[in-house]
Amino acid sequence: MSVKNGKTTGRNLVKKFFAQRETSVLIIILIAVAIVQIIQPKFLNVSNLKSIALSVSTDGLLSIGLCLALILGGIELSVGGVAAMTCVLTGYLCLAGVNVWAACLVSVLAGVAVGLFNGLMISKVGLPPFIVTLGMMNLSRGVAYILTKGSPLSLSGYLPDSFRFLATGEVLGIPMLFIIFVVIAVVAHIFLMKSNVCRNIFYVGSNEDAAKHSAINVDRVKIGVYVTVSVLATLSGILSLGRFNVATPELSVGAETTAISAAVIGGTSFTGGVGSISGTFLGIVLLKVVNSALVMLNVSVYWQDFVQGAILVLAVTMDYVTHKDKSNGGIICALLNKVRK
Amino acid sequence: MSVKNGKTTGRNLVKKFFAQRETSVLIIILIAVAIVQIIQPKFLNVSNLKSIALSVSTDGLLSIGLCLALILGGIELSVGGVAAMTCVLTGYLCLAGVNVWAACLVSVLAGVAVGLFNGLMISKVGLPPFIVTLGMMNLSRGVAYILTKGSPLSLSGYLPDSFRFLATGEVLGIPMLFIIFVVIAVVAHIFLMKSNVCRNIFYVGSNEDAAKHSAINVDRVKIGVYVTVSVLATLSGILSLGRFNVATPELSVGAETTAISAAVIGGTSFTGGVGSISGTFLGIVLLKVVNSALVMLNVSVYWQDFVQGAILVLAVTMDYVTHKDKSNGGIICALLNKVRK
Amino acid sequence: MNREMLLEIKKVTKQFPGTKALDNVQLSVERGEVHALCGENGAGKSTLMNIIGGLYPPTDGELFFEGKKIAPKNPGEAQKIGIGFVHQELSLCPHLTVAENIYIGRLPHKGDMIDFPKLWENADEVLSRFGANFSSKTKVSDLTVSEQQLVEIAKSVSLDCKLLILDEPTSSLTDKETRKLFEVVRSLKQENISILFISHRMPEIFAICDRVSVFKDGRYVCTMNVPEINADDIIRAMVGRELGNLYPPKSSCIDKTTELLKVENLSGKIFKDVSFELYKGEILGFAGLVGAGRSEIMTALCGIDKKTSGTVWVNGKAQSFKNYRDAVDQGVCYLTEDRKKQGLYLDMSIKSNMASANLKAVSKGIWLQEKLEKRLADEYVKRLSIKVAGIEYPISSLSGGNQQKCLLGKWLSIKPKIIIVDEPTRGIDVGAKLEIHNLLRTLADEGVGVIMISSELPEVMGVSDRVIVVHEGHLSGEISEDDMMTEENIMRLASGEAV
Amino acid sequence: QGKANEENDGEGTSPLVGDSSEEYYMISFLSGIDYWKTCYTGMEDAAKLYGVSAQYTGQTDSDVAGQVSVLEQVIAKQPKGIAISCVNSTALADTINSAIDQGIQVVTFDSDSPTSNRASYLSTGNEEAGQKAAEYLAPQINNKGKVAILYTVGTENAEARVAGFKAWCAENAPGIEFVEVNDAGDTTTATDNMAAALQANNDISAVFCVDGIAGTAGPTAVKEASKSDLKVLAFDVDKTVLDMIKSGDIDATVAQGQYNMGYWSMVMLYTQAHNLSNAALPGFVDTGVTIVTKDTVDDYYVK
Numbered sequence A, B: 001m002s003v004k005n006g007k008t009t010g011r012n013l014v015k016k017f018f019a020q021r022e023t024s025v026l027i028i029i030l031i032a033v034a035i036v037q038i039i040q041p042k043f044l045n046v047s048n049l050k051s052i053a054l055s056v057s058t059d060g061l062l063s064i065g066l067c068l069a070l071i072l073g074g075i076e077l078s079v080g081g082v083a084a085m086t087c088v089l090t091g092y093l094c095l096a097g098v099n100v101w102a103a104c105l106v107s108v109l110a111g112v113a114v115g116l117f118n119g120l121m122i123s124k125v126g127l128p129p130f131i132v133t134l135g136m137m138n139l140s141r142g143v144a145y146i147l148t149k150g151s152p153l154s155l156s157g158y159l160p161d162s163f164r165f166l167a168t169g170e171v172l173g174i175p176m177l178f179i180i181f182v183v184i185a186v187v188a189h190i191f192l193m194k195s196n197v198c199r200n201i202f203y204v205g206s207n208e209d210a211a212k213h214s215a216i217n218v219d220r221v222k223i224g225v226y227v228t229v230s231v232l233a234t235l236s237g238i239l240s241l242g243r244f245n246v247a248t249p250e251l252s253v254g255a256e257t258t259a260i261s262a263a264v265i266g267g268t269s270f271t272g273g274v275g276s277i278s279g280t281f282l283g284i285v286l287l288k289v290v291n292s293a294l295v296m297l298n299v300s301v302y303w304q305d306f307v308q309g310a311i312l313v314l315a316v317t318m319d320y321v322t323h324k325d326k327s328n329g330g331i332i333c334a335l336l337n338k339v340r341k
Numbered sequence C: 001m002n003r004e005m006l007l008e009i010k011k012v013t014k015q016f017p018g019t020k021a022l023d024n025v026q027l028s029v030e031r032g033e034v035h036a037l038c039g040e041n042g043a044g045k046s047t048l049m050n051i052i053g054g055l056y057p058p059t060d061g062e063l064f065f066e067g068k069k070i071a072p073k074n075p076g077e078a079q080k081i082g083i084g085f086v087h088q089e090l091s092l093c094p095h096l097t098v099a100e101n102i103y104i105g106r107l108p109h110k111g112d113m114i115d116f117p118k119l120w121e122n123a124d125e126v127l128s129r130f131g132a133n134f135s136s137k138t139k140v141s142d143l144t145v146s147e148q149q150l151v152e153i154a155k156s157v158s159l160d161c162k163l164l165i166l167d168e169p170t171s172s173l174t175d176k177e178t179r180k181l182f183e184v185v186r187s188l189k190q191e192n193i194s195i196l197f198i199s200h201r202m203p204e205i206f207a208i209c210d211r212v213s214v215f216k217d218g219r220y221v222c223t224m225n226v227p228e229i230n231a232d233d234i235i236r237a238m239v240g241r242e243l244g245n246l247y248p249p250k251s252s253c254i255d256k257t258t259e260l261l262k263v264e265n266l267s268g269k270i271f272k273d274v275s276f277e278l279y280k281g282e283i284l285g286f287a288g289l290v291g292a293g294r295s296e297i298m299t300a301l302c303g304i305d306k307k308t309s310g311t312v313w314v315n316g317k318a319q320s321f322k323n324y325r326d327a328v329d330q331g332v333c334y335l336t337e338d339r340k341k342q343g344l345y346l347d348m349s350i351k352s353n354m355a356s357a358n359l360k361a362v363s364k365g366i367w368l369q370e371k372l373e374k375r376l377a378d379e380y381v382k383r384l385s386i387k388v389a390g391i392e393y394p395i396s397s398l399s400g401g402n403q404q405k406c407l408l409g410k411w412l413s414i415k416p417k418i419i420i421v422d423e424p425t426r427g428i429d430v431g432a433k434l435e436i437h438n439l440l441r442t443l444a445d446e447g448v449g450v451i452m453i454s455s456e457l458p459e460v461m462g463v464s465d466r467v468i469v470v471h472e473g474h475l476s477g478e479i480s481e482d483d484m485m486t487e488e489n490i491m492r493l494a495s496g497e498a499v
Numbered sequence D: 001q002g003k004a005n006e007e008n009d010g011e012g013t014s015p016l017v018g019d020s021s022e023e024y025y026m027i028s029f030l031s032g033i034d035y036w037k038t039c040y041t042g043m044e045d046a047a048k049l050y051g052v053s054a055q056y057t058g059q060t061d062s063d064v065a066g067q068v069s070v071l072e073q074v075i076a077k078q079p080k081g082i083a084i085s086c087v088n089s090t091a092l093a094d095t096i097n098s099a100i101d102q103g104i105q106v107v108t109f110d111s112d113s114p115t116s117n118r119a120s121y122l123s124t125g126n127e128e129a130g131q132k133a134a135e136y137l138a139p140q141i142n143n144k145g146k147v148a149i150l151y152t153v154g155t156e157n158a159e160a161r162v163a164g165f166k167a168w169c170a171e172n173a174p175g176i177e178f179v180e181v182n183d184a185g186d187t188t189t190a191t192d193n194m195a196a197a198l199q200a201n202n203d204i205s206a207v208f209c210v211d212g213i214a215g216t217a218g219p220t221a222v223k224e225a226s227k228s229d230l231k232v233l234a235f236d237v238d239k240t241v242l243d244m245i246k247s248g249d250i251d252a253t254v255a256q257g258q259y260n261m262g263y264w265s266m267v268m269l270y271t272q273a274h275n276l277s278n279a280a281l282p283g284f285v286d287t288g289v290t291i292v293t294k295d296t297v298d299d300y301y302v303k
């Protein structure tokens, strides 16, 4: 009852805290890290943390995008392809002698165009997002292949340090790439939670008709989201270029599934209307920690797919089970309640 | 009016015919074939038709599965993985000296187990199908890697002709594999359209709550569907073993997207409650015709992804646009009406 | 006309595929009046409102608002002009808070950011007008149907519009909440706001409306000044004939010796120790405030939801239904109160909807028989005189009332031994209502056990031979004697007091 | 066989002058990648000599069923000959044989189908290539320590190389241990995994990047872990790899005789199609492997 009346007693704060999806993911992460650390003491050393931070960053940008798309009640499968396309496009232009920043601008415009296409097809024509973005997944990666004629384009010597610094530099020992990602994530989080415009994403995702009936320009919201997602993917592509110094069409193959998993593990719902960047952030961290752990623990390469699948199902199951009874704070509160009785 | 009174005047039959989603896909196929044939006269020769028939068959089985899953309002991403897993499992057992038919039986049981797992997770635990089957996609392919240690298992000499005949034989010049697929498709179509058990799939897909309130055992329906899908995938895996005489963990990588595209091109809806095997059949045919055309027309390999993406979006768009106004028979009837005025 | 016209509708026609929903209708609403709209199910009321509200354009005709010609292309435009709309079907965002729903599309904000304190404050203020007992921070999905309806209304009231359209707002409200609503309506009227009020409940019209316009089969019939007329006048205009008395006669043949149904100490998620029996030939009414737990009792009884304990006897045989199918096979069925969410397969045909609980009856072996399915649908469309363009059409194309009749037909088709109907006439017109009541009576006379949940007191009293009242999950009393069956007594029990 | 010749030199021209309507196909898998271009150049050049036309096709992924249909579709066009690199050593046998039954000449290059009746296999077998790699790398690390092997798990050609590499070491440098790392077909993941492997085993003294993706990911991971003292051996001569050899991020790479594969495939196919040799052709042609280092790298840029 007290929750329902919005009163926040101390008891409630605890409850609220544990009721947060974020919390249960965080706990899962901590448990995971603890276990790995015990078996493999090198896990928590600075340089490994750095490498995890790096691996979180580019896929993290895609995950933020998918979080938005899912909250909207849609989905975006072309993020990996768009990342590859823009990575290649930027590299291609640089090799053609275009100034790197100009090249980035062009790529961003290309990203916007892709987003517009997806958005229009989904909102105006009314095609299912899954199909539109599936098609775009091939289209965009196709462009990457066409531009490279298959051979990854080597950019050694073509990219100014100022540009490469964004992807390879460090500030106070923290990788630039990670800093960029975190900044974007935080900004996105604030806007998603607090801004007027972004609230419409939740409205549309929760009940499109209601949104229509309430003078919300549903089409504009959709287009806006899909453009944002593409731009995030573009960013990820451009930064990867800086990181690898190579424009490869094989970039981010299958990244969309990682991104979706991250968002969903973070509590973003498939039916739309629910989700958070903070959760997604933790989601991608969890996935990358697991990834790194598998290698650090010398799990046979042949077992890695299997274990990853198991972890995914496990994490989501735990999360769902603990939140089945919405009224309480999941498993932790269930325990608390037990204790009190 | 006449439609509404259920009378079927000649005019109406035309309308009905063109109102069928199948029809518009069929037309698209015919147009495509015509164009290709003009440019490349060898396209319609027997051996190419055979090769198209073969490539339709194994993916076709997966497409039927996805059609069912989508009508149910779910999705199944693990079909490719399950095909690989069962293909490898069967091969593995044969090499271990198990009788091939016994091995098939074991694989089918494995398939059933996978289906049960997916079904239970989705119905009883209530996880989103996308995530469960995504996890299963890794799990099943993982098993394939574990069993093969990565390198495909060659079965030359181990598989009896009786078995290989199913996948490589011909009857009256028609590939056995294709015959098997068509038979299964026809049976599935009849059951889906005419059996009361399968009607429940539509009810659940259309409104799960209502189904529950119509005394339909929703969970059983779901589990039933996911088991069926896995078994179809298993069949596809076993037949591939017979066809290639090798058990490779790389089998049907990314096949789920092909299967989904086929179902959706065939008019199966993402929101559930709508779809047909006949449409799906035409959907997979269209996709494979396009594939074959790309090779027959010497389309540069670098363009293939791009063209495929374009075709997918194009086909679905055409289909949706022509059916926007459900009451009439799509674009063709629109024209007919024009003519009369 | 001495008073100023706010809205004028001239020669409006709306053609749907297969149906002419509106045929050259007119309507004029004065400033500051409460104008009732009456008509049978499918008369075209909602359609007209949807046109005014900008959901879809008329096929033909003109709208004038404050003398200016308008053609709202979408709800947004309608709102800007000053038209607020509470839809017949709930349209809220379940995942969001009450406040966010009330201010959907127009959240108070500082710069780009939402001003949450202001949001909560404003929302709570609006809610307080309805004496709502839940906070504006509550997630809508945690509210009951009726609480959600309140939110829906609060949403439009807060629009500070010039014309407020209420399409059957009371159908899922209890009397208490309805009275609150009426207070609000009156105060809005004081602020010189006009209200278009659609309801199938005659008393409500006489309670708050100044004028009433009647529609029939998509045509405008007439407009009357409420003070000058009585219910029969309206009904005559609606149905084109006298209805006589509004409720069927009570049963003469209750057989207290045969218990069709016996329930003992049934307990579940939100109710406990419920015991009662249902006799041959009677209609047993269940009254109570919304949220009392009546539906849950019944759904648990039928095995739709889990019961924690208790026994159920059908025709003297102890039954433990493992799932709903078991119950239905024993001839026990439950007609849901939530038509849209739990009743209808909106995108499927009328005939498929009707067969959905009874596929065996339309199949040979495992094979569905097109013919049987058609025949079944046709039979009940005729028997319940359901207004359909054709049984092949999607059920979404039917008016609310006709959809409800389809659901009733769906359950009658299983030839039930015991039928439990939850708010069976919610949103149904007087004519159809009477038909349904008569139907329930005939069923009872034929020996079918009938249990009716209703939040509409006149209905419970009018139809039931015996009324059981539920209060917060337990039975707070039972009334069988006619002279005891008064609104006061029922309300007292419903709010937990003794009679 | 003499008859065959008459048919060909109708105008009394040499049997070595073919007809431009004669089509010869090169089929590969993962056809998007750089590698095949050089193979195809070889084939084209030979085709020019004979005045016949060469075509290149394939599929962008490494799906078995996919390559089988591509082969079938090429057969449907009834070309004179086909040179194919087989994504799987067993799966294509039947289709290859059916092509031969229809009178189409078939040779395999790069990746073989040993159980088929193909006229010849032109390549460094992937296994042998792996051994050559080991033969170069082992001494560089004094035949001991850990070697990380980065490759796409499950792709047959890569697996074969890894097998060859290990086999050689087991034989000649038993002191060497292996850490297998999956590059999962994606540059980013490959880098992540390689990075983690370097963290877990700071005693890794060399990295063997077995395929194209690894060629980019491996060096990047090594750089990001700033372990410049590691030996990095790549595979194939993609321009990116060559550049990194120049820049020192990669120490050496294994160059296969791609041009030879294409060139001699064409020669064989033509010879067979025109019955120019009554002696059976060699069933296996070693197209050679060389190790490319900073000193030789310049010769390998495509001019």
Ligand SMILES: Nc1ncnc2c1ncn2[C@@H]1O[C@H](COP(=O)(O)OP(=O)(O)OP(=O)(O)O)[C@@H](O)[C@H]1O
Binding pocket: C016, C017, C019, C020, C021, C039, C040, C041, C042, C043, C044, C045, C046, C047, C048, C088, C387, C396, C397, C398, C399, C400, C401, C402, C427, C429
């Ligand atoms: N979207 C639609 N497509 C086709 N027919 C429709 C549609 N909406 C309404 N109709 C038809 O128009 C007629 C009027 O429907 P409407 O909902 O306006 O009736 P109503 O007066 O609101 O009835 P109720 O009192 O039951 O709500 C009905 O015959 C209905 O079947």
Ligand SMILES: Nc1ncnc2c1ncn2[C@@H]1O[C@H](COP(=O)(O)OP(=O)(O)OP(=O)(O)O)[C@@H](O)[C@H]1O
Binding pocket: C142, C143, C144, C145, C146, C270, C288, C289, C290, C291, C292, C293, C294, C295, C296, C297, C337, C422, C423, C453, C454, C455
């Ligand atoms: N599925 C459910 N899960 C949890 N609580 C529920 C559920 N359905 C209803 N409730 C709650 O149980 C209480 C009883 O609801 P219910 O609908 O049974 O009331 P009722 O007496 O049937 O009134 P009416 O049916 O007239 O609306 C309400 O507080 C409602 O919010």
Ligand SMILES: O[C@@H]1[C@@H](O)[C@@H](O)CO[C@H]1O
Binding pocket: D030, D035, D110, D111, D157, D210, D211, D212, D235, D236, D256
């Ligand atoms: O190096 C290999 C080639 O030998 C060929 O197998 C295709 O894939 C490349 O990575």
Ligand SMILES: [Mg+2]
Binding pocket: C045, C046, C047, C088, C167, C399, C400
């Ligand atoms: Mg209505």
Ligand SMILES: [Mg+2]
Binding pocket: C291, C294, C295, C296, C337, C422
């Ligand atoms: Mg209820």
